[in-house]
Amino acid sequence: xxxxxxxxxxxxxxxxxxxxxxxxxxxxxxxxxxxxxxxxxxxxxxxxxxxxxxxxxxxxxxxxxxxxxxxxxxxxxxxxxxxxxxxxxxxxxxxxxxxxxxxxxxxxxxxxxxxxxxxxxxxxxxxxxxxxxxxxxxxxxxxxxxxxxxxxxxxxxxxxxxxxxxxxxxxxxxxxxxxxxxxxxxxxxxxxxxxxxxxxxxxxxxxxxxxxxxxxxxxxxxxxxxxxxxxxxxxxxxxxxxxxxxxxxxxxxxxxxxxxxxxxxxxxxxxxxxxxxxxxxxxxxxxxxxxxxxxxxxxxxxxxxxxxxxxxxxxxxxxx
Amino acid sequence: xxxxxxxxxxxxxxxxxxxxxxxxxxxxxxxxxxxxxxxxxxxxxxxxxxxxxxxxxxxxxxxxxxxxxxxxxxxxxxxxxxxxxxxxxxxxxxxxxxxxxxxxxxxxxxxxxxxxxxxxxxxxxxxxxxxxxxxxxxxxxxxxxxxxxxxxxxxxxxxxxxxxxxxxxxxxxxxxxxxxxxxxxxxxxxxxxxxxxxxxxxxxxxxxxxxxxxxxxxxxxxxxxxxxxxxxxxxxxxxxxxxxxxxxxxxxxxxxxxxxxxxxxxxxxxxxxxxxxxxxxxxxxxxxxxxxxxxxxxxxxxxxxxxxxxxxxxxxxxxxxxxxxxxxxxxxxxxxxxxxxxxxxxxxxxxxxxxxxxxxxxxxxxxxxxxxxxxxxxxxxxxxxxxxxxxxxxxxxxxxxxxxxxxxxxxxxxxxxxxxxxxxxxxxxxxxxxxxxxxxxxxxxxxxxxxxxxxxxxxxxxxxxxxxxxxxxxxxxxxxxxxxxxxxxxxxxxxxxxxxxxxxxxxxxxx
Numbered sequence: 001x002x003x004x005x006x007x008x009x010x011x012x013x014x015x016x017x018x019x020x021x022x023x024x025x026x027x028x029x030x031x032x033x034x035x036x037x038x039x040x041x042x043x044x045x046x047x048x049x050x051x052x053x054x055x056x057x058x059x060x061x062x063x064x065x066x067x068x069x070x071x072x073x074x075x076x077x078x079x080x081x082x083x084x085x086x087x088x089x090x091x092x093x094x095x096x097x098x099x100x101x102x103x104x105x106x107x108x109x110x111x112x113x114x115x116x117x118x119x120x121x122x123x124x125x126x127x128x129x130x131x132x133x134x135x136x137x138x139x140x141x142x143x144x145x146x147x148x149x150x151x152x153x154x155x156x157x158x159x160x161x162x163x164x165x166x167x168x169x170x171x172x173x174x175x176x177x178x179x180x181x182x183x184x185x186x187x188x189x190x191x192x193x194x195x196x197x198x199x200x201x202x203x204x205x206x207x208x209x210x211x212x213x214x215x216x217x218x219x220x221x222x223x224x225x226x227x228x229x230x231x232x233x234x235x236x237x238x239x240x241x242x243x244x245x246x247x248x249x250x251x252x253x254x255x256x257x258x259x260x261x262x263x264x265x266x267x268x269x270x271x272x273x274x275x276x277x278x279x280x281x282x283x284x285x286x287x288x289x290x291x292x293x294x295x296x297x298x299x300x301x302x303x304x305x306x307x308x309x310x311x312x313x314x315x316x317x318x319x320x
Numbered sequence: 321x322x323x324x325x326x327x328x329x330x331x332x333x334x335x336x337x338x339x340x341x342x343x344x345x346x347x348x349x350x351x352x353x354x355x356x357x358x359x360x361x362x363x364x365x366x367x368x369x370x371x372x373x374x375x376x377x378x379x380x381x382x383x384x385x386x387x388x389x390x391x392x393x394x395x396x397x398x399x400x401x402x403x404x405x406x407x408x409x410x411x412x413x414x415x416x417x418x419x420x421x422x423x424x425x426x427x428x429x430x431x432x433x434x435x436x437x438x439x440x441x442x443x444x445x446x447x448x449x450x451x452x453x454x455x456x457x458x459x460x461x462x463x464x465x466x467x468x469x470x471x472x473x474x475x476x477x478x479x480x481x482x483x484x485x486x487x488x489x490x491x492x493x494x495x496x497x498x499x500x501x502x503x504x505x506x507x508x509x510x511x512x513x514x515x516x517x518x519x520x521x522x523x524x525x526x527x528x529x530x531x532x533x534x535x536x537x538x539x540x541x542x543x544x545x546x547x548x549x550x551x552x553x554x555x556x557x558x559x560x561x562x563x564x565x566x567x568x569x570x571x572x573x574x575x576x577x578x579x580x581x582x583x584x585x586x587x588x589x590x591x592x593x594x595x596x597x598x599x600x601x602x603x604x605x606x607x608x609x610x611x612x613x614x615x616x617x618x619x620x621x622x623x624x625x626x627x628x629x630x631x632x633x634x635x636x637x638x639x640x641x642x643x644x645x646x647x648x649x650x651x652x653x654x655x656x657x658x659x660x661x662x663x664x665x666x667x668x669x670x671x672x673x674x675x676x677x678x679x680x681x682x683x684x685x686x687x688x689x690x691x692x693x694x695x696x697x698x699x700x701x702x703x704x705x706x707x708x709x710x711x712x713x714x715x716x717x718x719x720x721x722x723x724x725x726x727x728x729x730x731x732x733x734x735x736x737x738x739x740x741x742x743x744x745x746x747x748x749x750x751x752x753x754x755x756x757x758x759x760x761x762x763x764x765x766x767x768x769x770x771x772x773x774x775x776x777x778x779x780x781x782x783x784x785x786x787x788x789x790x791x792x793x794x795x796x797x798x799x800x801x802x803x804x805x806x807x808x809x810x811x812x813x814x815x816x817x818x819x820x821x822x823x824x825x826x827x828x829x830x831x
Binding site: 011184187188189190193194196197199200201203204205206207208209210211267268 | 399416417427429436
């Protein structure tokens, strides 16, 4: 570590720690269970968590700006509901996609505007958004609606073959594209750098003449857009729409982002950290399913412990 | 300085009111290209408000601003910057989580192919830094650099655009002498390039050294505009505070007359903490003002924190009233009657979003214990008493502390400690960043407290102040107590020599 220190800036350390944790967890699995160390297990990590990767990317924007978005899980559910019932009503797939994405972004825009105009804590506003979106699901239907559209099913079940016989779904491709786009926006555009500035010190950012309003509202639009896209991916994954889909998923997304080294206080963190966080969570889940005798609740316990440890480590790093 | 070029900025009849306060009334202000213009006034005189009106943070209720012949009305700092007015505020307003280069160019990064061109950005930042003679790595994180360097980065940001007007709002308050000289060098370079510089500082020496012209404000109104060469300090000060300097002399007399010394209240025997301050002996008597003199980083604050229990001593012992007292933390110090008014009045001590009344009541209530509520009458009476005693302005107990000027916040902080009736009051830089009028009042207050039997440990970077006010002066250097002097028999020069002279660090001067 000391030998690395001069070359690796300290700001990358949290992300590297998460990556190391992922490698460690994966190594433990490979050593203990036959068939764990295969390309397909890694591919499955991505397939089973594609929607969470997209959510985490959107959440990273919000958390970097110093906010929080609790509505994302409900927006995922609402998106599955709109998708399923839209397709059931015979809407063409492109129209469904546009409606879902517009709904998510509009909801994000509204929450962002309320947060900014009335100067209310994001926690409360997005909590309201969470209830609203969840309620809207049941307004559409209280039952689970299955998706029978042929195009949709074809995309959902299509397998892309990678070298080595490993297959992934389109979901994974979309999720990775989102991560790449998010990285580009955060690191290469003025908007992205302003997100970091606002999260670092909002009043400074304002006095430096940065468009803080656009940033503060914009991050919620991005998060809303990502949530509805994640909802589409979730529909592809579940092939149904249901108001009780994705309950508590916002917390998984926040956990992944924080485990990935992004400071809840804002200003510090990377999209890749969120991706690494999702992979860590996924690996723990896989480990527990390979183990076979442990209840799946153990996943939650491990995530809880990890979160505590990571937040404590972050805290000491910030103090230093 | 001739008046041949037209002013680059002309503000006419500016008025601005905040709820309950007329911050500016019909103020005129002119700024010429290629001059350093000092804006003078006490805390609360309206300097910051005038600056913020110029830079688009506030919008005036009346009046007009003309920039280079065109009437302008900025609605945001961004617009003002766009028009060539750059500002460096007292507190460094940058983002410590980003790199130096980003802080300089944020919002106007060079772009290529739709993305930010980082190599070009670092090159551009290095150019700007080189222009003001600062050589640091633009790719390094801002948080790695000391405040003084961050201040220079803020200036680099200000001049990275084609700026016609540079506003420096108390840029020197956290800099040492060498850094100030460096800043002035940069200011002269920019002035000679034709930039109009608006400079605010509480240090008169600095104002006289650097400024060409000055505008004096008092209570939100214009008192006058002069060429610096035309006004001497005495008349400047009387313009600023609207009264003469008799008060300051009275304080000195009081310090000299104060001979009655009470019993030893607090005594430190070999008290020390590794890495903070070497073991020292110290005796503070009731009714005595002990001054701590030394440079920044000489261990002044560290010594005070040991006495207050904010840091744990790892050697020696502390006696209060002759009995050893083991300080487990500030709470036990407060219980023993020790109060510590920190130099960081924003971070520690005051709740900015509460009113003056609430801030005072909080302290009283904490001192009484939460189970015994204070009657409303007592509260009102005490709050009024301290508002009056400390001349806190506005004298409205419901005004939010956040809206007060620095000097008045300091007074509220002092009042907060005074309501607990401490026996030893430790004041760490109580007068930093506040104006002469408020300074004199705080010094006056210290004198009064001592006369009433309170022991005071007075820490200040301004030696004159320490020498004027203290009965005994403890001199620190390099985290070590090097001398203790009799305050009334000592001059500033003697103390300076002790602090500067590195020849005999172990010399114990006790007169």
